[in-house]
Amino acid sequence: MRVLALDTTTRAGSVALLDGERIVEERAGDGARTHAERLPAEITSLIESHHLTLADIDLYAVGSGPGSFTGLRIGIATIQGLALVHGRRIAPISALEAIGHLCAAGAAPGTLVGAWMDAHRREVFSALYRISHALPFSAEHLQELEGPTVGDPAAAPAARLVPPTLLAGAIGRLALAREPHGIDPGAMRPLYVRRPDAEIARDEKLRAVETDHKAH
Secondary structure (H helix, E strand, O other), X not given: OEEEEEEOOOOOOEEEEEEOOEEEEEEEOOOOOOHHHHOOHHHHHHHHOOOOXXXXXXXXXXXXXXXXXXXXXXXXXXXXXXXXXXXXXXXXEEHHHHHHHHHOOOOOOOOEEEEEEEEEOOEEEEEEEEEOOOOOOOOOOEEEEEEEEEEOOOOOOOOXXXXXXXXXXXXXXXXXXXXXXXXXXXXXXXXXXXOOHHHHHHHHHHHHHHHHHHHO
């Protein structure tokens, strides 16, 4: 099964082509340009470099969040559009889960894995997992102890820190384990965790206006 996996939860993001569980190629996105400027060109460039077309893809996988609201919307819409055009299904995968599986590589069963992503505003998106005896990247390999949330980063002096890495390959592998048959593109829902900045700014402006009216 050929899988095309896309991650737009960060500014650069990544895209990967998989043949079964084998990652054929994984590429980082051009963080100097917006996702709107570079998609779906980055996807087609990767596919065509391996002498394939989008019609050769069996399953589309995409990072469902959390992350940049604009990036998520563009990435998900791109994958939905491609899947609809080619009559394929999609597999939404949490970026935090993908991070957790990558960080779990080589760690012993029972180890706790905390996945963090920069949520800006001095906050992080996070989730907590425990490694099981199941095979890496299988649906049972990580047991979720705390689901996706957002909050202040907490110190973890005893923890071993794993540097950031590309997520598209892990998203593709998890898609094969979690959603090998995928879901209908129209059923895809983003994992936002936190309200969009635009909504928060709008509410703050409305409160300021109401306060000003009351003051007069």
